[in-house]
Amino acid sequence: MADIIVLEKMNKFYGTYHALKDVNLTIAKGEKVVVCGPSGSGKSTMIRCINRLEEHDGGRIVVGGEELTDDEKKIDLVRREVGMVFQSFNLFPHMTVLENLTLAPRLVRKMATVEAEAIAMKYLTRVRIPDQAHKYPSQLSGGQQQRVAIARALCMNPEVMLFDEPTSALDPEMISEVLDVMTDLAREGMTMVCVTHEMGFARSVADRIVFMDQGEIVEVSTPAEFFAAPKSERARTFLGQILAH
Amino acid sequence: MSVLDGWWDDFFFGLMTVLQVFSVSLVIAVVCGLLGASAKLSKSRILRGVAQGYTIVFRGAPELLVLLLFYFGMAIALTQLVQLVDPSVKFIDLPPFWAGSIAIGLIVGAYMTETFRGAFLGVDRGQVEAARALSLKRHQIFRYVRLPQMWRLALPNFGNHMLSIMKDTALVSIIGLEEILFVAKMANSLIHRPFLLYMTVALIYLAMTTVITLAVGWLERRANRHLRGAR
Amino acid sequence: MSFDLSLIATSLPKILQGLGLTLNLLAVSTLFGLILAVGILLMRLSRRSWLVWPAKAYIYFFRGTPLLVQLFVIYHGLPQFGFIRQSVLWPLLREPYWCSVIALSLNTAAYVSEILRGGVLGVDKGFVEAGKALGLSKFQRTTRITAPLAVRLALPAYSNEIVSMLKSTALASTVTLMEMTGVARTIVADTFAPYEIFIAATIIYLVLVWIIQTGFTLIETYANRHVRKT
Ligand SMILES: Nc1ncnc2c1ncn2[C@@H]1O[C@H](COP(=O)(O)OP(=O)(O)OP(=O)(O)O)[C@@H](O)[C@H]1O
Numbered sequence: 073m074a075d076i077i078v079l080e081k082m083n084k085f086y087g088t089y090h091a092l093k094d095v096n097l098t099i100a101k102g103e104k105v106v107v108c109g110p111s112g113s114g115k116s117t118m119i120r121c122i123n124r125l126e127e128h129d130g131g132r133i134v135v136g137g138e139e140l141t142d143d144e145k146k147i148d149l150v151r152r153e154v155g156m157v158f159q160s161f162n163l164f165p166h167m168t169v170l171e172n173l174t175l176a177p178r179l180v181r182k183m184a185t186v187e188a189e190a191i192a193m194k195y196l197t198r199v200r201i202p203d204q205a206h207k208y209p210s211q212l213s214g215g216q217q218q219r220v221a222i223a224r225a226l227c228m229n230p231e232v233m234l235f236d237e238p239t240s241a242l243d244p245e246m247i248s249e250v251l252d253v254m255t256d257l258a259r260e261g262m263t264m265v266c267v268t269h270e271m272g273f274a275r276s277v278a279d280r281i282v283f284m285d286q287g288e289i290v291e292v293s294t295p296a297e298f299f300a301a302p303k304s305e306r307a308r309t310f311l312g313q314i315l316a317h
Numbered sequence: 318m319s320v321l322d323g324w325w326d327d328f329f330f331g332l333m334t335v336l337q338v339f340s341v342s343l344v345i346a347v348v349c350g351l352l353g354a355s356a357k358l359s360k361s362r363i364l365r366g367v368a369q370g371y372t373i374v375f376r377g378a379p380e381l382l383v384l385l386l387f388y389f390g391m392a393i394a395l396t397q398l399v400q401l402v403d404p405s406v407k408f409i410d411l412p413p414f415w416a417g418s419i420a421i422g423l424i425v426g427a428y429m430t431e432t433f434r435g436a437f438l439g440v441d442r443g444q445v446e447a448a449r450a451l452s453l454k455r456h457q458i459f460r461y462v463r464l465p466q467m468w469r470l471a472l473p474n475f476g477n478h479m480l481s482i483m484k485d486t487a488l489v490s491i492i493g494l495e496e497i498l499f500v501a502k503m504a505n506s507l508i509h510r511p512f513l514l515y516m517t518v519a520l521i522y523l524a525m526t527t528v529i530t531l532a533v534g535w536l537e538r539r540a541n542r543h544l545r546g547a548r
Numbered sequence: 549m550s551f552d553l554s555l556i557a558t559s560l561p562k563i564l565q566g567l568g569l570t571l572n573l574l575a576v577s578t579l580f581g582l583i584l585a586v587g588i589l590l591m592r593l594s595r596r597s598w599l600v601w602p603a604k605a606y607i608y609f610f611r612g613t614p615l616l617v618q619l620f621v622i623y624h625g626l627p628q629f630g631f632i633r634q635s636v637l638w639p640l641l642r643e644p645y646w647c648s649v650i651a652l653s654l655n656t657a658a659y660v661s662e663i664l665r666g667g668v669l670g671v672d673k674g675f676v677e678a679g680k681a682l683g684l685s686k687f688q689r690t691t692r693i694t695a696p697l698a699v700r701l702a703l704p705a706y707s708n709e710i711v712s713m714l715k716s717t718a719l720a721s722t723v724t725l726m727e728m729t730g731v732a733r734t735i736v737a738d739t740f741a742p743y744e745i746f747i748a749a750t751i752i753y754l755v756l757v758w759i760i761q762t763g764f765t766l767i768e769t770y771a772n773r774h775v776r777k778t
């Protein structure tokens with residue numbers, strides 16, 4: 073299988089703070105990777121570099137065959153093929169659900185409104201809220217908003233989906249409705265990179281688990297290995313803390 | 318700038334007048350603002366209504382109009398009052414200094430009313446409840462919990478109100494008070510350098526507003542010391 | 549003391565003769581001011597310091613000096629220069645009307661650009677990032693996301709600025725324009741009944757302020773229809 077994301081010796085600094093240290097990671101098409109690690113370990117920074125919401129300061133990032141540099145054209149190409157879901161949803165508050173979904177297909181893919189709306193309705197049905205199309209985001213529950221955000225990313229028909237703690241801002245009773253949608257997506261073969269602390273989801277969906285600490289990838293294992301016998305002391309401590317609840 | 322030689326002392330005294338009007342207006346504005354805010358927060362419907370009327374009128378009417386109303390109107394009122402006692406008096410002139418200062422003070426006081434009211438309401442209720450739970454007295458809560466935070470919340474707006482007062486002082490030249498814009502008009506009638514003269518006035522005002530801005534900025538940094546490093 | 553209520557009633561229609569000019573000054577200066585403000589805002593938000601610096605200086609000067617003084621510099625001051633009197637702009641700069649419009653527009657532009665900048669800075673970074681992640685271009689992000697959200701945030705302050713502009717038009721009376729305050733001043737000079745006349749004028753201004761505020765409340769309600777009412 074072709075590698076769709078390649079990170080090679082990637083480094084990132086915030087001022088003098090070394091946020092990512094020589095990160096190497098290759099993700100194949102169709103693979104599902106869960107990224108976990110303690111707060112501040114650089115998980116968000118790493119996945120935000122993949123669609124260049126952050127600029128890396130050293131090493132290489134290649135997404136879908138395009139290397140990310142200052143070249144705006146390439147960045148645009150990559151962003152079209154990479155969907156992203158944020159912890160805080162970030163739905164455009166002044167647009168209805170349908171407008172949120174059709175905006176990028178119309179502007180970026182130059183799709184006709186009717187066509188964009190048909191696709192939007194398809195994905196809204198897929199995330200199980202077709203009846204909310206004409207509401208504004210503030211009229212939806214958190215779980216519904218996050219599902220709209222997933223549908224919005226899917227409307228661009230991306231090759232890869234990035235998730236940055238998609239369930240962390242949700243009330244407990246809404247977490248599963250979002251995880252169910254994500255699990256469906258994984259079954260359909262989407263390539264996924266997912267920062268999450270939902271270990272049940274990681275166990276059932278992930279092909280590999282990437283554990284990060286202090287800006288480094290400490291270990292990469294299959295879920296079975298990771299949960300049964302983490303290789304590193306740091307991962308063991310982390311698991312101990314997170315599973316203690 | 319040698320054409321301005323001979324006028325610098327006039328500008329200096331004009332500036333002193335500006336600063337006097339500024340100071341008196343500021344005091345009046347703060348007093349009106351505090352009274353207005355207390356009235357708006359009071360339980361009495363009459364007081365609230367009066368304060369509401371005050372802010373609507375003085376924030377809605379043009380500054381110039383209020384100034385003219387006070388200058389000419391109060392002169393007539395005073396004259397009539399004095400004529401009750403001594404009918405031989407023809408006309409009493411209200412000094413433009415007082416008419417101007419009172420008018421500006423009342424106008425900006427209306428804006429300060431809203432600022433002070435907002436600052437009072439802006440202090441987190443939870444803190445007041447916490448203080449009550451610690452059995453602090455009402456005046457202690459006001460002195461140690463409310464006041465320091467009101468000050469911090471009101472400062473940015475308060476700074477803007479001071480800038481308004483400073484700039485409004487230019488209006489008193491219209492009722493004949495000899496401040497710097499008036500000096501420039503006088504000088505212009507003799508040396509005919511209007512651009513130079515009015516630009517000088519502008520730059521003097523710019524210097525004054527800069528001083529106010531810097532001072533308020535310094536006070537704000539002091540008032541926000543405890544927030545430093547927080548995100 | 550004699551206070552003549554009927555004088556208020558009879559002077560109202562006379563003062564209203566200045567209403568047209570007051571509204572004209574307000575509308576024209578607001579429009580020019582807004583266009584200029586957007587230009588200054590773009591300079592101020594640019595990353596190029598040779599654009600930022602003049603914008604900052606402009607804002608600093610026009611917010612730091614009294615509008616009356618600015619008006620005097622333009623109306624009385626500019627004709628000092630021969631090249632101004634010879635220029636194509638002279639037919640405009642000779643007119644108190646255009647000098648008032650220029651002073652009001654230049655002045656309000658400084659305030660409005662800062663109001664709009666406040667709106668832009670208030671837009672949550674997350675929305676812009678979501679736009680980036682969807683592949684929207686910088687121009688598309690600006691026009692579809694940042695600008696509409698910034699305008700909504702700026703509306704309340706902008707409505708205050710319009711009210712403030714209305715009040716500022718009264719200063720045009722100092723350069724001989726017969727807008728409402730100018731008319732009121734002439735009537736006072738004739739009748740010497742300052743209370744009645746100026747109060748009548750104040751009433752009209754208060755009604756205009758009320759109309760402006762009500763209008764903006766309606767606009768804000770419409771613009772914020774997406775916000776859930778709780
Ligand atoms: N814009 C920024 N400027 C400076 N430092 C930053 C910035 N963004 C992140 N950092 C720092 O970089 C480090 C990694 O941050 P990052 O957000 O990637 O962590 P994370 O693993 O996603 O943590 P969390 O689980 O809390 O989301 C942290 O120490 C953070 O303080």
Ligand SMILES: [Mg+2]
Nearest residue numbers: 115116117237
């Ligand atoms: Mg994070």
